[in-house]
Amino acid sequence: MGLILNKPVPDLNFDALLKTLDVPMQGAHSGLGDAPVQANDPVYYGGPVETSRGFVLHTPDVFLTDTSLSVTEFASLSTSMDILAQVARGQGPTEVRLALGYSGWGAGQLEDELRAGGWLTCPADPGLLYGTMPDRLWLAALDKIGVDPRLLSSKSGRA
Numbered sequence: 490m491g492l493i494l495n496k497p498v499p500d501l502n503f504d505a506l507l508k509t510l511d512v513p514m515q516g517a518h519s520g521l522g523d524a525p526v527q528a529n530d531p532v533y534y535g536g537p538v539e540t541s542r543g544f545v546l547h548t549p550d551v552f553l554t555d556t557s558l559s560v561t562e563f564a565s566l567s568t569s570m571d572i573l574a575q576v577a578r579g580q581g582p583t584e585v586r587l588a589l590g591y592s593g594w595g596a597g598q599l600e601d602e603l604r605a606g607g608w609l610t611c612p613a614d615p616g617l618l619y620g621t622m623p624d625r626l627w628l629a630a631l632d633k634i635g636v637d638p639r640l641l642s643s644k645s646g647r648a
Contacts, residue, residue, distance in 0.1 A: 490538075490591045490594075491592045491593075492544055492586075492591055492592070493534055493535055493536050493588070493592060494546070494586055494618070495533070495623040495624070496533060498534050498589060501531070501589075503527065503528055503529070503587060504528035505532075506587065507573065507577055514577045515577065530587075531587075532588065532589060533587065533589070534588070534589065534590060535588030535589055535590040536588075538590055538593045542591070543568065543589055544567075544588045544591060545567045545568070545569075545573065545586075546560075546566055546585070546586040546588065547564070547566075547572070547581070547583075547585045547586070548563060548565070548615075548619070549562070549564070549565040550583050551580075551581055553567055553569055557569075557572070561613060563618070564615075565582075584615070584618075586619070609630075609634065611631075611633045614633075617633065
């Protein structure tokens with residue numbers, strides 16, 4: 490499974506998501522004070538599968554043993570309402586990305602696509618994951634691996 494993190498859901502932000510889920514926010518306005526997630530922060534379209542299911546990709550400084558999965562040394566994935574409630578109270582992880590839905594592949598499908606050259610990959614790092622604006626994420630990832638997007642082609646082949 491994977492999450493798309495550069496496509497905000499139109500007209501949906503963290504505050505609207507919490508209201509829909511009936512999760513109270515702390516405070517009168519943003520409710521988050523100096524927390525890393527603010528009320529107007531976007532919720533991302535994580536992918537086409539189960540678009541009503543929420544995912545919280547976050548730093549592992551807050552880890553819920555029963556509902557969090559360690560992804561890397563700087564990223565955990567949670568699906569619990571408890572983590573959203575902690576974020577809403579300003580007690581959540583240092584960095585957070587919220588997504589609805591996910592992208593999924595059958596057994597061996599992604600590996601086959603990678604072998605066929607269907608994907609460009611780059612090493613993940615906290616700067617890309619948490620510190621890059623969504624509209625710059627694709628270009629920043631390409632830059633990290635030294636690829637000029639102007640040289641990409643929609644046609645595939647083998648050299």
